[in-house]
Amino acid sequence: MWPRSTDRIGTVPVNFGQTAMTANQSPSPGEGDRVLVSKEMGITPPDFIRLLPRAVRGWDYEVTAQTVKAATIVVGGAARGVAISIQALADRRITALMVLPRSQVELSFQGLTSAEQQDFLTLFDRAYQRGGG
Numbered sequence: 001m002w003p004r005s006t007d008r009i010g011t012v013p014v015n016f017g018q019t020a021m022t023a024n025q026s027p028s029p030g031e032g033d034r035v036l037v038s039k040e041m042g043i044t045p046p047d048f049i050r051l052l053p054r055a056v057r058g059w060d061y062e063v064t065a066q067t068v069k070a071a072t073i074v075v076g077g078a079a080r081g082v083a084i085s086i087q088a089l090a091d092r093r094i095t096a097l098m099v100l101p102r103s104q105v106e107l108s109f110q111g112l113t114s115a116e117q118q119d120f121l122t123l124f125d126r127a128y129q130r131g132g133g
Helices: 045-055 114-127
Strands: 008-012 034-041 061-066 070-076 081-093 099-110
Touching: 045 061, 045 070, 045 081, 045 099, 045 114, 099 114
Parallel strands: none
Antiparallel strands: 008 034, 034 099, 061 070, 070 081, 081 099
């Protein structure tokens, strides 16, 4: 599954500030590298937490901090897992009557192979996919 235009993927050092890669380059990090994926999602932090068990099936997780506007989650462990942070953004107003929530979500992979990262992202994207037919 290729990144959408709102996804940013990169290999970064311990700090989250700089992205070393762009979304159109394919990441080939080593197992010790940290890979950061940043997404803008149409969801509130409380709804994100509510749907989290579907997104991390098979992984242990802990919500380490949670407010109405933000949350931090650790999936797996610090040496081998995913740190997820979510921060509420200003709502997207389409019309006077249609308002959609927005949140910035960052997933920081540590100690996972590229295949494991891709498997996690596929499950994550499916769990939070919205739409109809």
